[in-house]
Amino acid sequence: MKAVCWYGAHDVRVETVPDPEILNPRDAIIKISSTAICGSDIHLYDGYIPTMKKGDILGHEFMGEVVEVGKGVDNLKKGDRVVVPFTIACGHCFFCERQMWSLCDNSNPNAWLAESLYGHSAAGLFGYSHIYGGYAGGQAQYVRVPFADVGPIKVPDNLTDEQALFLSDIFPTGYMAAENCQIQPGDTVAVWGCGPVGQFAIQSAYLLGAERVIAIDRFPERLQMAKEQSKAEVINYEGQDVVELLKQATGGRGPDACIDAVGLEAHGTSIGATMDKIKQQVHLGTDRPHVLRQAIQACRKGGTVSLPGVYGGYLDKVPFGAAFAKGLTFKMGQTHVHRYLRPLLNRIQEGEIDPSFVITHRMTLEDAPHAYDIFKHKEDNCIKVILKPNA
Numbered sequence: 256m257k258a259v260c261w262y263g264a265h266d267v268r269v270e271t272v273p274d275p276e277i278l279n280p281r282d283a284i285i286k287i288s289s290t291a292i293c294g295s296d297i298h299l300y301d302g303y304i305p306t307m308k309k310g311d312i313l314g315h316e317f318m319g320e321v322v323e324v325g326k327g328v329d330n331l332k333k334g335d336r337v338v339v340p341f342t343i344a345c346g347h348c349f350f351c352e353r354q355m356w357s358l359c360d361n362s363n364p365n366a367w368l369a370e371s372l373y374g375h376s377a378a379g380l381f382g383y384s385h386i387y388g389g390y391a392g393g394q395a396q397y398v399r400v401p402f403a404d405v406g407p408i409k410v411p412d413n414l415t416d417e418q419a420l421f422l423s424d425i426f427p428t429g430y431m432a433a434e435n436c437q438i439q440p441g442d443t444v445a446v447w448g449c450g451p452v453g454q455f456a457i458q459s460a461y462l463l464g465a466e467r468v469i470a471i472d473r474f475p476e477r478l479q480m481a482k483e484q485s486k487a488e489v490i491n492y493e494g495q496d497v498v499e500l501l502k503q504a505t506g507g508r509g510p511d512a513c514i515d516a517v518g519l520e521a522h523g524t525s526i527g528a529t530m531d532k533i534k535q536q537v538h539l540g541t542d543r544p545h546v547l548r549q550a551i552q553a554c555r556k557g558g559t560v561s562l563p564g565v566y567g568g569y570l571d572k573v574p575f576g577a578a579f580a581k582g583l584t585f586k587m588g589q590t591h592v593h594r595y596l597r598p599l600l601n602r603i604q605e606g607e608i609d610p611s612f613v614i615t616h617r618m619t620l621e622d623a624p625h626a627y628d629i630f631k632h633k634e635d636n637c638i639k640v641i642l643k644p645n646a
């Protein structure tokens with residue numbers, strides 16, 4: 256089959272690789288109809304995530320048709336059309352039973368790697384390095400889906416791929432970020448970052464009852480999408496004192512909740528060196544928590560800072576004193592995608608949201624190297640790319 260393979264920083268290639276096979280009874284093989292490139296793929300593309308190996312297949316946002324199931328999968332059959340969560344979860348461990356799917360104890364065969372860095376390992380992820388399990392991703396014609404009896408959800412015929420695909424990650428991720436804000440009627444929510452996750456966070460905040468959402472970015476096309484599609488008030492942060500503007504916009508009180516949908520821009524630059532070094536050099540900041548600092552500073556007293564943006568290592572000069580003095584609540588982590596599949600599918604079917612609005616580019620799998628390039632550099636007003644591997 257054809258697949259998008261990682262070969263190093265800024266080097267992805269479309270190669271012919273062996274087809275995936277059923278390895279365990281709870282596996283399924285999916286023929287991919289649509290797959291997307293995600294902002295977090297850019298951390299891999301830039302070479303910042305350790306434990307990538309040459310030839311690794313990328314991609315964690317995908318959907319398609321079931322073509323084979325293992326003996327242990329009795330809820331799916333050949334021909335079913337499904338969308339698959341990017342987090343891999345067993346469904347039966349302590350964490351899965353408590354709906355904390357992205358913290359599954361059983362889905363990362365390389366857990367020891369993550370334990371050495373974080374104390375414990377979270378769930379395995381598709382196409383996201385060997386520290387997250389080394390699973391082949393879905394920017395390919397086919398993919399093996401482990402624990403297929405608990406992950407994939409069937410997509411009704413009346414929804415298009417473009418409407419359903421983002422249930423795999425960015426819609427639930429934006430939604431969980433908003434849900435973590437515990438929005439009350441009348442609340443104002445500020446969202447840093449108007450990429451796809453930021454857009455879904457804005458729309459989800461409204462779905463959950465926010466009165467106002469103020470979105471912050473610097474790319475005109477993203478601010479425009481936030482304003483026109485997601486109905487946010489917008490701030491272009493260039494040359495602006497964002498904290499002061501947010502104060503002014505909220506009668507001096509500050510937003511009730513602040514969502515950091517940016518995360519570390521230079522994801523794990525220093526993690527890339529070696530994980531051991533990081534463990535030793537604990538005084539070294541590894542991420543650039545600029546947005547987090549602003550969010551803490553801007554948030555109203557007693558408010559919530561919600562972090563869907565990814566952080567990887569040690570953060571320097573985070574104003575923890577301000578967070579304490581203001582009694583802030585922090586909520587963060589990888590999305591418990593499985594928890595949101597059914598409720599968000601229902602919201603799409605009810606017409607409350609059409610996730611396809613974020614798509615700016617539609618390409619073939621062969622276009623992937625170019626797609627990564629324009630997506631990374633935000634060229635051609637690129638906000639979200641989908642690829643059609645079997646078109």
Ligand SMILES: [Zn+2]
Pocket residue numbers: 293294295315316341424425
């Ligand atoms: Zn993603």
Ligand SMILES: [Zn+2]
Pocket residue numbers: 344345346347348349350351352358359360361362
């Ligand atoms: Zn589990």
